[in-house]
Amino acid sequence: MQNTAKPKFNLFNLIAFVVIALIAWSWFGGKSGTSQPDAQHDSRALHVLAGSELKDIEPLLPQLEKDTGVRLKLVYTGTLDGAEQLAQGAAYPLAWFSHAKYLELLEGARARVAAREKIALSPVIIGVNQSKARALGWDKTPPSWSDLAMQAAKGEFKFAMTNPTSSNTGFSALIALIAALSSDPENFTLTAAQQQTVQDFFKGQRLTAGSSGWLAEAFVREQERLDGIINYESVVLQLNRSGQLREPLTLIYPREGVVTADYPLLLLDATKRTEYDKVVAWLKSPAIQKRLMTETDRRPILPSIPLEARFGTQTLIELPFPGQRSVVDRILTSYLDEQRLPAHAYFVIDLSGSMAGERIDALKTALLNLMGADSSLTGQFARFRAREEVSFLPFRQYVEPQVNFAIASGDATEGSLSNARAFAQGLTPSGGTAIFSALAEAYTQIAHEQSKHPDRYYSVVLMTDGANTSGMSLDDYSHFFRQLPAEAQAIKTFPILFGDSDSAAMEQVAAMSGGKVFDGNKNLAAAFKTIRGYQ
Amino acid sequence: MNRLLAPILGLLLLAGLGYAIYNSMNSQLALKAQTTVTGLIGSEKEAFFADPRVQHALLKQGLIVKTEKAGSRQIATAFDLSKYDFAFPAGQPAADKILQAVGKRPSFVPFYTPMVIASWKPVAKILEANDVVREKNGVYYWFDLDRYFEWTQREVRWKDLKDSAAYPVNKSVLMRSTDVRKSNSAAMYLALMSYVANGQRVVASEQEMQTVLPKLLPLFLRQGYTEYSSEGPFENYLSMGMGSSPLVMIYESQYIFEALKTPSGIRADMALLYPEPGLFTRHVLIGLSEHGARLGQALENDPELRQLAIEHGFRTTDAAAFKAQAESRKLAVPADLVQIIDPPSYEILEGMIQAIEQQMK
Numbered sequence: 001m002q003n004t005a006k007p008k009f010n011l012f013n014l015i016a017f018v019v020i021a022l023i024a025w026s027w028f029g030g031k032s033g034t035s036q037p038d039a040q041h042d043s044r045a046l047h048v049l050a051g052s053e054l055k056d057i058e059p060l061l062p063q064l065e066k067d068t069g070v071r072l073k074l075v076y077t078g079t080l081d082g083a084e085q086l087a088q089g090a091a092y093p094l095a096w097f098s099h100a101k102y103l104e105l106l107e108g109a110r111a112r113v114a115a116r117e118k119i120a121l122s123p124v125i126i127g128v129n130q131s132k133a134r135a136l137g138w139d140k141t142p143p144s145w146s147d148l149a150m151q152a153a154k155g156e157f158k159f160a161m162t163n164p165t166s167s168n169t170g171f172s173a174l175i176a177l178i179a180a181l182s183s184d185p186e187n188f189t190l191t192a193a194q195q196q197t198v199q200d201f202f203k204g205q206r207l208t209a210g211s212s213g214w215l216a217e218a219f220v221r222e223q224e225r226l227d228g229i230i231n232y233e234s235v236v237l238q239l240n241r242s243g244q245l246r247e248p249l250t251l252i253y254p255r256e257g258v259v260t261a262d263y264p265l266l267l268l269d270a271t272k273r274t275e276y277d278k279v280v281a282w283l284k285s286p287a288i289q290k291r292l293m294t295e296t297d298r299r300p301i302l303p304s305i306p307l308e309a310r311f312g313t314q315t316l317i318e319l320p321f322p323g324q325r326s327v328v329d330r331i332l333t334s335y336l337d338e339q340r341l342p343a344h345a346y347f348v349i350d351l352s353g354s355m356a357g358e359r360i361d362a363l364k365t366a367l368l369n370l371m372g373a374d375s376s377l378t379g380q381f382a383r384f385r386a387r388e389e390v391s392f393l394p395f396r397q398y399v400e401p402q403v404n405f406a407i408a409s410g411d412a413t414e415g416s417l418s419n420a421r422a423f424a425q426g427l428t429p430s431g432g433t434a435i436f437s438a439l440a441e442a443y444t445q446i447a448h449e450q451s452k453h454p455d456r457y458y459s460v461v462l463m464t465d466g467a468n469t470s471g472m473s474l475d476d477y478s479h480f481f482r483q484l485p486a487e488a489q490a491i492k493t494f495p496i497l498f499g500d501s502d503s504a505a506m507e508q509v510a511a512m513s514g515g516k517v518f519d520g521n522k523n524l525a526a527a528f529k530t531i532r533g534y535q
Numbered sequence: 536m537n538r539l540l541a542p543i544l545g546l547l548l549l550a551g552l553g554y555a556i557y558n559s560m561n562s563q564l565a566l567k568a569q570t571t572v573t574g575l576i577g578s579e580k581e582a583f584f585a586d587p588r589v590q591h592a593l594l595k596q597g598l599i600v601k602t603e604k605a606g607s608r609q610i611a612t613a614f615d616l617s618k619y620d621f622a623f624p625a626g627q628p629a630a631d632k633i634l635q636a637v638g639k640r641p642s643f644v645p646f647y648t649p650m651v652i653a654s655w656k657p658v659a660k661i662l663e664a665n666d667v668v669r670e671k672n673g674v675y676y677w678f679d680l681d682r683y684f685e686w687t688q689r690e691v692r693w694k695d696l697k698d699s700a701a702y703p704v705n706k707s708v709l710m711r712s713t714d715v716r717k718s719n720s721a722a723m724y725l726a727l728m729s730y731v732a733n734g735q736r737v738v739a740s741e742q743e744m745q746t747v748l749p750k751l752l753p754l755f756l757r758q759g760y761t762e763y764s765s766e767g768p769f770e771n772y773l774s775m776g777m778g779s780s781p782l783v784m785i786y787e788s789q790y791i792f793e794a795l796k797t798p799s800g801i802r803a804d805m806a807l808l809y810p811e812p813g814l815f816t817r818h819v820l821i822g823l824s825e826h827g828a829r830l831g832q833a834l835e836n837d838p839e840l841r842q843l844a845i846e847h848g849f850r851t852t853d854a855a856a857f858k859a860q861a862e863s864r865k866l867a868v869p870a871d872l873v874q875i876i877d878p879p880s881y882e883i884l885e886g887m888i889q890a891i892e893q894q895m896k
Contacts, residue, residue: 104760183705185705186707256705257704299774301770304796319706320706324895
């Protein structure tokens with residue numbers, strides 16, 4: 001008994017020792033690992049307010065998490081919109097845009113940036129259909145911005161470009177254009193003749209959008225009627241690789257220069273410094289810089305990585321960028337009120353009985369915002385602007401007479417806008433829903449207007465909260481639409497989903513015109529405001 | 536079986552336990568000897584503190600250094616300095632500003648670097664044809680600030696210069712600097728140009744300041760958007776090239792450090808221009824705590840850290856070591872600089888910056 005009991009006792013003792021030793025080991029020997037749980041083990045993602053143009057970086061993020069333990073979740077928005085959100089205090093630990101220059105000019109936003117690191121480069125350039133580039137000799141000698149304006153005025157150069165007040169590519173191109181044409185580029189001032197050249201340039205803008213990504217998609221659909229697209233070099237290179245183009249795009253770097261996006265990653269919450277430093281170190285490592293070049297077509301920020309051949313070898317002149325917010329605002333306002341093709345926006349709005357109550361209030365708020373009630377930065381730019389024609393087609397079981405407003409100036413207190421506000425205040429819902437008859441009426445008007453004023457940018461917004469109950473059916477409308485002149489069929493419908501609207505029918509209406517459906521259920525005013533970027 | 540296993544396990548366990556205790560004692564002893572110091576630094580010293588060799592040398596002095604980057608001129612105003620052990624801005628004026636905010640503290644000047652202009656051979660050739668740049672001994676170029684200043688007053692453009700075919704650009708001949716409100720290197724540029732604008736004299740009175748200011752404003756306003764820290768414009772210079780950055784005011788140390796890297800971003804068509812007159816940026820470490828002061832002493836006195844500073848492109852009081860490195864690595868940098876001026880007093884420089892700031896709003 002004793003012989004067997006003793007070792008058993010010892011073994012038990014040993015097990016106790018093992019346990020104590022293991023505890024001691026893990027306690028003393030575990031270094032500081034236990035004191036920083038979130039760095040390695042915590043899987044909570046860091047939210048990044050990001051420009052939608054960074055979507056193509058998402059496939060790299062699982063590798064980032066694997067290598068650094070930091071998981072990023074990108075929440076997309078437009079460049080100016082994002083800048084404004086940050087200025088108003090939106091709580092994101094990080095932000096990542098194609099550039100942060102405008103953001104840093106906004107007092108409230110600038111103060112929030114604790115650190116900034118540029119990650120990659122992509123100039124905003126012009127992709128021109130190869131045959132067009134050859135015909136104009138641009139493949140041999142790059143054109144100047146004024147050459148582009150001259151061909152645009154002659155109707156020889158029709159291009160797609162985003163709205164400078166909602167998207168960075170349009171914004172950068174506008175800054176580049178003004179700096180290139182100005183005889184004093186550092187001050188962004190224009191003589192009357194140079195102002196005329198800017199207007200000439202925008203005569204060629206035949207497709208616009210609120211986002212660079214959607215613009216590229218729409219360009220693919222409408223490449224037959226367009227000669228080129230203004231976008232990031234990376235997007236033009238990706239389009240060329242996509243296999244979706246009838247002919248490749250020639251990369252045009254205008255002679256006076258370009259404005260380049262530098263994709264700074266911004267730290268907003270200083271307590272996330274450790275994670276931020278890891279992410280930056282990873283993104284700027286040679287291996288990842290190379291992947292950013294080969295997989296996303298951006299130029300590496302790391303100078304030791306040689307550029308691949310498709311980026312070309314020309315010296316890229318970087319044009320000045322304003323250092324004062326007032327200068328940027330002056331450039332954007334001048335674009336809207338003086339330089340762009342004047343817009344003619346049709347609003348086909350549902351006044352059926354089901355709109356009564358909260359819905360009509362939401363619609364009124366949304367419309368009043370566009371008529372001067374929204375004094376925020378983006379609100380001012382989204383407002384109806386000088387030279388714009390705005391037509392309302394309210395409908396019930398019948399279409400009401402069209403109400404027009406000609407906006408005389410960019411001033412929010414101006415008479416035509418106060419008339420418009422009175423009109424919006426007086427909207428009263430009742431009756432049925434004749435969606436397609438109203439839409440058909442809008443396009444009939446547009447076809448008529450187009451023949452009188454071809455140099456306007458037309459668009460249709462359709463807001464309805466239910467299914468069609470009277471007048472034309474969707475089939476009738478499709479048939480009607482196909483009979484329209486080609487120029488009228490190119491005018492886009494932007495339906496807004498609201499309440500119980502028929503989303504399948506709305507998708508069809510958008511698709512036949514090359515438009516896009518927006519969801520107004522969460523925030524109707526925000527949907528109207530976003531669509532302004534497409535008008 | 537058990538009889539055999541038990542003693543072996545027992546021995547193993549004792550050994551394990553012993554090792555665990557030894558290990559923990561060891562790391563606790565080490566922790567006692569080492570102090571972590573946290574400080575704010577100008578971005579131009581980030582690579583120095585991130586260098587494992589520097590960290591190792593500091594560890595030998597019992598120091599673990601944690602740094603956060605900030606614009607040198609922001610350190611005094613935008614941070615709660617009681618949370619830090621040291622501040623290490625670039626430039627005496629920025630250091631003076633911090634000392635004014637925190638009261639009397641020990642300060643150290645472990646190294647310094649001259650202000651230089653990063654440029655390109657084709658650009659330097661054009662400037663040479665227009666008598667702004669002179670080549671000397673086939674290696675470096677002297678840059679005539681006086682004549683350049685005169686150009687800025689006339690808003691001379693690149694395409695209007697003689698023999699400018701290699702750079703026919705409609706932009707003003709204008710040096711890029713950082714944001715003068717935020718960063719020392721732009722303040723040093725302002726110091727240099729104020730000397731030139733004041734007829735080759737350091738601006739010393741309110742009256743002189745008011746006379747030169749209108750001439751200096753366009754040097755900054757016309758740059759448009761400027762970056763916050765010295766790293767920004769140099770990064771643009773390296774990765775965006777001549778078209779973005781024909782002339783950039785930088786620290787010499789930035790260029791040398793990049794040139795010594797493998798692979799390096801410095802290419803054959805780049806050129807370093809030395810302004811005449813020239814100006815040194817002193818890197819001043821302010822000890823905000825006792826431990827922070829220890830770091831200042833170590834950087835000033837430890838031979839290994841002093842040598843590493845030279846390898847990061849800085850100059851120390853050991854001119855021979857700097858020269859030896861330049862010669863052995865074939866760097867086109869002059870060992871001795873003549874015609875070095877002093878920056879204006881802190882009050883004058885600050886007054887000029889504030890006046891420019893008013894105009895930038």
